[in-house]
Amino acid sequence: xxxxxxxxxxxxxxxxxxxxxxxxxxxxxxxxxxxxxxxxxxxxxxxxxxxxxxxxxxxxxxxxxxxxxxxxxxxxxxxxxxxxxxxxxxxxxxxxxxxxxxxxxxxxxxxxxxxxxxxxxxxxxxxxxxxxxxxxxxxxxxxxxxxxxxxxxxxxxxxxxxxxxxxxxxxxxxxxxxxxxxxxxxxxxxxxxxxxxxxxxxxxxxxxxxxxxxxxxxxxxxxxxxxxxxxx
Amino acid sequence: xxxxxxxxxxxxxxxxxxxxxxxxxxxxxxxxxxxxxxxxxxxxxxxxxxxxxxxxxxxxxxxxxxxxxxxxxxxxxxxxxxxxxxxxxxxxxxxxxxxxxxxxxxxxxxxxxxxxxxxxxxxxxxxxxxxxxxxxxxxxxxxxxxxxxxxxxxxxxxxxxxxxxxxxxxxxxxxxxxxxxxxxxxxxxxxxxxxxxxxxxxxxxxxxxxxxxxxxxxxxxxxxxxxxxxxx
Numbered sequence: 001x002x003x004x005x006x007x008x009x010x011x012x013x014x015x016x017x018x019x020x021x022x023x024x025x026x027x028x029x030x031x032x033x034x035x036x037x038x039x040x041x042x043x044x045x046x047x048x049x050x051x052x053x054x055x056x057x058x059x060x061x062x063x064x065x066x067x068x069x070x071x072x073x074x075x076x077x078x079x080x081x082x083x084x085x086x087x088x089x090x091x092x093x094x095x096x097x098x099x100x101x102x103x104x105x106x107x108x109x110x111x112x113x114x115x116x117x118x119x120x121x122x123x124x125x126x127x128x129x130x131x132x133x134x135x136x137x138x139x140x141x142x143x144x145x146x147x148x149x150x151x152x153x154x155x156x157x158x159x160x161x162x163x164x165x166x167x168x169x170x171x172x173x174x175x176x177x178x179x180x181x182x183x184x185x186x187x188x189x190x191x192x193x194x195x196x197x198x199x200x201x202x203x204x205x206x207x208x209x210x211x212x213x214x215x216x217x218x219x220x221x222x223x224x225x226x227x228x229x230x231x232x
Numbered sequence: 233x234x235x236x237x238x239x240x241x242x243x244x245x246x247x248x249x250x251x252x253x254x255x256x257x258x259x260x261x262x263x264x265x266x267x268x269x270x271x272x273x274x275x276x277x278x279x280x281x282x283x284x285x286x287x288x289x290x291x292x293x294x295x296x297x298x299x300x301x302x303x304x305x306x307x308x309x310x311x312x313x314x315x316x317x318x319x320x321x322x323x324x325x326x327x328x329x330x331x332x333x334x335x336x337x338x339x340x341x342x343x344x345x346x347x348x349x350x351x352x353x354x355x356x357x358x359x360x361x362x363x364x365x366x367x368x369x370x371x372x373x374x375x376x377x378x379x380x381x382x383x384x385x386x387x388x389x390x391x392x393x394x395x396x397x398x399x400x401x402x403x404x405x406x407x408x409x410x411x412x413x414x415x416x417x418x419x420x421x422x423x424x425x426x427x428x429x430x431x432x433x434x435x436x437x438x439x440x441x442x443x444x445x446x447x448x449x450x451x452x453x454x455x456x457x458x459x460x461x462x463x464x
Contacts, residue, residue, distance in 0.1 A: 007239035008312070008338050050336050054312035078310040078340045080240065080286035104282050106240050106340070108310045162394035 004047040006103040010058040011045030011145065012073060013109060013152035014066075015135075016116035017169050022135045022185050024149065025121055027065055028128035029093055029142055040089065042142035043149065044127065045107060047098070058110040066130050067122040073110040076155045077148075080106035084144040093142065097126060111152045113186075115169050135188070160186050164205055167226040173209060175221040176200060205229045236279040238335040242290040243277030243377065244305060245341060245384035246298075247367075248348035249401050254367045254417050256381065257353055259297055260360035261325055261374055272321065274374035275381065276359065277339060279330070290342040298362050299354040305342040308387045309380075312338035316376040325374065329358060343384045345418075347401050367420070392418050396437055399458040405441060407453040408432060437461045 014025040026041040044065040048057040054075065063069045082104055085094060094101035121130040133139075135153065140146065159165040166182055180196050200206045207227050213220035246257040258273040276297040280289040286307065295301045314336055317326060326333035353362040365371075367385065372378065391397040398414055412428050432438050439459050445452035 005239055005336055005338075007237055048312065048338075051314050053314060054310060054338065057312075075309065077307065078286060080280065080289075080340070082283050082285060104237055106237075106280075106286065106338075108312070108338070108340075 003049050003051065004099075005050050006047065006098070006100040007105055008048045009045055009105050009107040010048055010054060010061055011043045011107050011109045011148055012058055012062045013043055013111040013149060014062070014068065014071075015111065015113045015152075015156060016119075016132050017113060017166075017182070017185060018116045019181065020185065022188070023116060023132040024135055024138065025066060025068075026131050026133050026138075026141070027123060028131065029126075030128045031089055031092060035089055035092060037089065039128070040142050041131065041133070041139055043109075043145045044130075047105070048108075054108050055110075058108075064125045065123070065127040067124060068119050071112050071114050071119065073112050075108060075110050077151050078106055078108045079144055079148055079151075081144060087143075090143050107148070109148050109152065111156060113156060113166055113169065157187055164226070164228065167228075170226070173211065173223040173225055175213060175223060177221065179206070179224070235281050235283065236331075237282050238279065238330070238332040239337055240280045240286075241277055241337050241339040242280055242286060242293055243275045243339050243341045243380055244290055244294045245275055245343040245381060246294070246300065246303075247343065247345045247384075247388060248351075248364050249345060249398075249414070249417060250348045251413065252417065254420070255348060255364040256367055256370065257298060257300075258363050258365050258370075258373070259355060260363065261358075262360045263321055263324060267321055267324060269321065271360070272374050273363065273365070273371055275341075275377045276362075279337070280340075286340050287342075290340075296357045297355070297359040299356060300351050303344050303346050303351065305344050307340060307342050309383050310338055310340045311376055311380055311383075313376060319375075322375050339380070341380050341384065343388060345388060345398055345401065389419055396458070396460065399460075402458070405443065405455040405457055407445060407455060409453065411438070411456070 016023040046061040123130045209223045211223045248255040278293040355362045441455045
């Protein structure tokens with residue numbers, strides 16, 4: 001008997017920040033020449049084993065497919081449309097991989113926001129290759145992964161605005177320009193400099209330091225640090 | 233062949249607000265005299281059908297077990313500990329109900345925050361009875377429902393602080409005392425009146441009206457309204 005639960009999978013949305021762009025990590029699926037496309041992209045994901053919990057499955061699957069480990073994965077949503085794996089290409093791919101390719105699978109999705117330089121993805125198992133793709137140029141993905149990615153982006157943006165995730169991507173001491181860049185890259189929009197500074201200075205988690213930038217050619221900017229706050 | 237996916241269920245955490253307390257809706261499971269307990273409480277939940285999506289399953293199951301419908305359910309987390317249904321009582325109960333009582337089931341959990349007076353729960357199907365229970369006096373629950381409830385409470389509190397959910401439970405025009413009561417009941421703590429008012433007046437989603445309470449015996453209080461804001 002198989003050790004895999006035919007009805008439950010995990011998928012991982014890995015956001016890579018490189019100070020200029022927001023990218024996501026995709027794996028390549030080699031399809032067949034008889035199909036319209038012979039290659040396509042997907043989020044790293046696979047079935048959960050019967051004896052493992054969902055978080056462990058996410059870490060295992062990410063490592064098996066991309067070699068990435070020791071990053072924090074956060075569960076954000078489960079997707080269970082009965083037709084989520086019903087396309088011809090989906091079924092072609094699943095027949096190669098799974099004992100029950102037609103099984104109804106719900107997937108529990110995880111995401112992570114990391115510095116791209118902190119990891120070195122390397123494809124393994126059924127991942128044909130790994131690619132970092134700019135969030136603004138993502139091709140049509142396998143299965144329902146477009147929907148999963150959309151929800152992940154929404155969650156990430158929401159968490160940046162409401163839970164101050166992402167600050168760990170900045171240096172310990174940062175300028176408001178660096179902070180604005182982080183917000184702009186993650187939110188995918190240009191922000192008005194004056195408004196942004198006014199807002200950030202009102203927050204009680206962005207703390208001005210008694211210190212300025214050093215070794216820069218331009219006028220050195222004020223440095224800030226991040227102090228996470230529990231709501232009271 | 234059964235129409236139910238043996239490996240995927242939904243559970244619903246219904247928070248009922250009555251202006252004084254926060255309650256949750258539980259259903260009763262009648263067990264057997266040979267067991268340590270012959271009755272216990274659980275969140276309303278059941279297996280997902282093969283042909284329905286997760287949201288539909290949550291609405292259907294809630295209606296089947298408690299007769300509640302037309303409320304908004306929000307998915308918040310999936311739970312998949314391989315041992316989440318392994319207790320003697322769990323297995324006793326599942327053997328009565330399910331074709332594959334030993335199946336590994338992951339559950340996708342939903343929550344809702346409603347005014348208790350807006351619904352009239354009525355037990356049906358395998359729900360022995362329905363009960364509103366004060367969040368501070370919840371007995372030990374079936375399966376892993378203690379864990380599901382704990383996470384639901386965390387999510388609810390987080391959403392109140394960061395997403396201003398809950399304002400729809402107040403009258404359209406409310407006093408800061410009413411608003412403070414809502415926060416206190418949901419957060420489960422007493423708040424300092426002066427600090428609370430200072431904070432709320434700084435927010436741009438709580439808008440003072442040119443209007444005071446009418447027909448009260450005490451000094452009439454200033455009225456406010458809620459204006460949801462998109463982050464900019």
